[in-house]
Amino acid sequence: MLSFLSILVPLLLSFTAPSAAYWKGFNLPGNLPSGACKTREDWAHDFSVLKSLPGQFTSARLFASSDCGTLANAVPAALAANAGLLVGVWATDNAHYEAEKAALLQAIQQHGTQWIIAVSVGSEDLYRGDTSAANLASQIREVKSLLCERGACGTEVGHVDTWTAWVDPKNEDVIRACDFVGHDGYPYWEGASVEQGLDAFRTNLEKTRNAVGRVKPGTWVWVTETGWPVTGASVGLASSSVANAQAYWKSAACESFRGAHTFWYTTQDYASSPSFGVLGADFKPLYDLSC
Template sequence: MRFFSAIAALLSTAGCVSAIGSIGFDLGVQRNSDSGCKETSDYLSDFSTIGDYTNVVRVYAASDCGTLANILPAIEQANFKLFVGVWPNDDAHFDAEKAALSAYLPTIDSSYIMAVTVGSEALYRGDLSASDLSSRIDEVRTLVHGISGYENVPVGTVDSWNVLVDGGNAEVIQTADIVIANAFSYWQGQTMANSSHSFLDDIMQALQVIQTTKGSTDISFWVGETGWPTDGGSFESSVPSVENAAQFWQESICGIRAWGINTLVFEAFDESWKPMTSGIQGVETHWGVWTNDDTAPKYSLNCEFA
């Protein structure tokens, strides 16, 4: 019955979200053709493909593959918006990420930057404690807000819905300006009949806990990752296929947006550069809404909102 109580909570706090939630895509930074790092021209090609549906994308790191150096010119040229990821797990990588922020954020107006997110499921994987992640969020916020024009850019984190619901991680929610929740019905082994109920319930639980912890419904909230693979191995009762991905889009992604929740979909394009041994029978290479080369999505992305 938790699902229905979560809906009631959302309806009672509807003022914290827009009428129809925005859509965006998580974006890989390696080319499928040769596994090389994407250059500005590659990002412009990506944006041309997805531009009919959104101008919002998210990347997972600032320094890896020269991400900020290569994507920011494309962001500005195509008039896109970017969630910038920061990988905080080890000191050397974290230092490289901060150096990239310092070097490249001043080259673009802050209006192109949706937020800076420190960590991607760092709590879920146990990479950092809540205290350590909170400290690194604070450190990045001090850096970002010290850049001229960036004083109001939100700095927060992205993590799995279940660890956000865990009261032991409340310190992170309190520290972050923005908290973004991931939820995958596929990785919970759900049937298609139950996948949308599971997803909507998970996200509503996360939103409730974030609002309660923050002591306010006036927050910025996004789903950070969700989607359904179109090929590869099954996980328990979850079966990858184009048909199931299309159903998940209509019932879950369109459904959550109809409730006013902003959603980033994992992911824009298949990533065939990943080893076929990754995940379950290559499933990690088939999460894209688009294949590697096609300019048309695998299934309809239209949502019929009443």
Template sequence: MRLSSTLLGVAAVLGAAEAQLRGFNYGANFLNNQAKVQNDFEYEFNKAKSLPGTSGWTSARLYTTIQHGTTKDPISAIPAAINTKTKLLLGLWASGTTAAAGQANINNEIAALKSAISKYGTKFTDLVVGISVGSEDLYRITPTGISNKAGAGAEPADLIKYIKQLRAAIKGTKLAGVPVGHVDTWTAYVNGTNAGVISNLDFLGVDAYPYFQTSMANSIGHANETFYSAYNQVKNVKAAKGKAIWITETGWPVSGPKENQAVASAANARIYWQDVACSLLAGKVNLFWYDLQEAQYGTPSPDFGIFGAGDLGTLKPRYSLSC
């Protein structure tokens, strides 16, 4: 099962764009809510570049462009990226408990972005490979999403408005030609009510986690097949035809609760890396893995981190990253 589904996965990504980004997702703060500062980001970016058995992990996806704990100061990941020559998929946080709150978030995100352009110039803009307006906002407003828990999301019409506001803000700047996209779950993209959002994008950032797909067979033996089923469904959405598809989040936890048939373990995380990450890399698909380190402090559950808690400089990967 695993071998045959891997071959199907490789076939699914043939013909993808030649250029490829390899990176991880980076939050603005630690699990204890402490803000990451420039040195923290530099430490993480440099660790990603030196992973045993790998090469080319020189990109970073951010969820926000605002420094944690401030209203609209540029995130310290930007000077860290400049110092480490790390490419950036910028994120603008768009979700709000109300449309007004969402608009306020976007206003602050755009202010931080414009401030960063002014402050860092081409040293910054030359590193930006894309800008994502929002992250899983459409998922949060669906009945099966996390809206009942988080109480936050963004309606399609609001996201379209935010995308247009971003394009207007970067017009005439060094970021004017940078691809603008959105990150959401694969289920959001195959929902026809969101077609208008897709039509306003240059790329679709897809989050797909077979581990969480509890309504179907989701053991590690089915994970590759389940992942590529999601990938291909997005690829075949009428509104997405011709749009670039980036995998912005996927991974398998090394610890955590059992989800239907899915068991979290380092052994299964290794299988998922070999089956999914390696096939995406071979297919030249832009990939932002979740995650380099889930938490430096504390014990997250589930924990997707390649590294456990502690000082990254002293830790070894929990599983092999070779292909």
């Protein structure tokens, strides 16, 4: 006869090792730091580098579908690397939105759907005031319908925005339309010191979760952008440095990877200021990325 413990222990283990259930990756732009569009070979190199990092990252968030031929070049490279993609569809400017949908549907027609983690319609559009909640919610539902028509009814579709947008009651229609909610949070831009960074990250993520939970209980909140710059101007108490970026990674990244689908910002942006890149021009880590 099986003992109570022989049954209980496997059950407990199944709930105490959640990290394997979460996607963890980086935001990957469609352009090189020089501004040139990435080729298929550039995307393949990106995925190879991600796999070589501590943690062996096998997923990425893309900002667009049509820009720079993002999906046309990234999807074959992702399939070859067995990587998953959180796809971005720009929602502002009707012509751009139509081109994005067309690029997504063409990629599905050519490559199926096994490479798709989920689809985000828009990115910080509510924060910028670029569209209304009603219009964005309608676009989310439209993309869900288009995916379902292509046999991808189970694909989650949501939106990525700042916590300030998610707690605003006028945006609740977007939450209702979402299968998942993407949270963008940067303690650096809010002027928090790096010592305050983890608490600020936790606090604002919880604000998003509470707002989403009130409107649509059970909806998962993903961490779709956060990071700390290695160079750039100070903002309030926040200062950029390799040491501070390292400290924020060790606290916020390592915690988030264990508790939510998380996409860090970013791999390379050394031509920008501030620069949030974790890799130098040689694709080597600028600091310890282990957890």
